[in-house]
Amino acid sequence: MMLNEHLLFFFSGLGAFNGLALAFYLWFAGKASVAQRALAVLILMVSVRTGKSVAFYFLPDTPASVMQAGLTACLLIGPALYFFTRTNLSTSGELGRFELVHGSVLAIVAITLNLFLPYADYAAIWHGSIVSTGNWLWLIYLLVSTALLVKQRHRLPEGSARLLLLAANAGLWLIWLAYLTSGFTSYIVGALSFSFVLYLCVAVAWGLRQGQAPVEPYQDRRIPAAEAAAELQQLADLMSRERLYLDPSLTLARVSKRLGIPQARLSQLLNDNNGTPFKHYVAQLRVVETQRLLLQQPHQTLEAIAEAAGFQSMSTFYAAFKKANGCTPALFRERAITAETGFSSAGTASKTLI
Secondary structure, eight states: HHHHHHHHHHHHHHHHHHHHHHHHHHHHHOOOOOOHHHHHHHHHHHHHHHHHHHHHHTTTTTHHHHHHHHHHHEEEHHHHHHHHHHHHTTOSSSHHHHHHHHHHHHHHHHHHHHSSSSSTTTHHIIIIIHHHHHHHHHHHHHHHHHHHHTTTTGGOOOOHHHHHHHHHHHHHHHHHHHHSSSSSGHHHHHHHHHHHHHHHHHHHHHHHSSSOOBOTTTTTOOOHHHHHHHHHHHHHHHHHHHOGGGGGTTTTHHHHHHHHHHHHHHIIIIIIISSSHHHHHHHHHHHHHHHHHHHTTTOHHHHHHHHTTOSSOHHHHHHHHHHSSOOOHHHHHHHHHHHHHHHHHHHHHHHHHH
């Protein structure tokens, strides 16, 4: 019996320790992507939660700080899974405004709880309402993440990257169910289940190193010319009709949502089929708008025209305009006025001769 307990403690503790090591490696390894860092946070939260469970089960005098850290991590496991799933299904390479606000609110709540309700003084609250809330949050985010995977299954990454994403979601379902259904022994069941999932993830990561790199959605899939032409025309019609480019905060995500096509496909359409990244595409439309305004409003300031066309800064405006026209906006306006004045003078002279 004693040997069995020691083996349980060893494997459970090893799983938690390896999880911490892997989390730090993923966070600091090279130029980590947003998805990689989201995975690092997820593994860190589960490792801290599991480490607390191991300590509580085997060590009678577990420090209050360890208990508080583990229970706080329980509140953040579900959100961490959601962010990991969300970033894997996105190709923007950045967190959206919703995710940033969402994460900030969760961080503020967690910090507030730790500052004003320390475990040493409010252990009953932590083991009562806070633990209960954490478990329900975990379930809610599990359901949301699973729904995202089903709804956006066409945007799942290929190969081993897909297996890693699905394994993380399935593994956290397993751990949550273990904690929920196994009573007091759920602590050790959860620890062992995490060890299993952790080793599975490490095996997948090793497979990525030995095999090919993760494939981004739509990578190596050429969009047929006919499809690309039709969708690029839809994009042009949308921009012409709604003039979205006049919004300085316009994003690829917003345009893809309006078109009803995935961000990855829209990005590929612009980069591969149109030969223009999204930012340059929008800048070109804004330059055309400034040309129109320069001719129609000859007495308006360049700053006002740049702002009206959707440019966020004068430096960006000047650079984009000069690249497209080979001259500055002021010179463009001067030439247009000179050409118009010259044409009018020539017309007047012709009438005089006649």
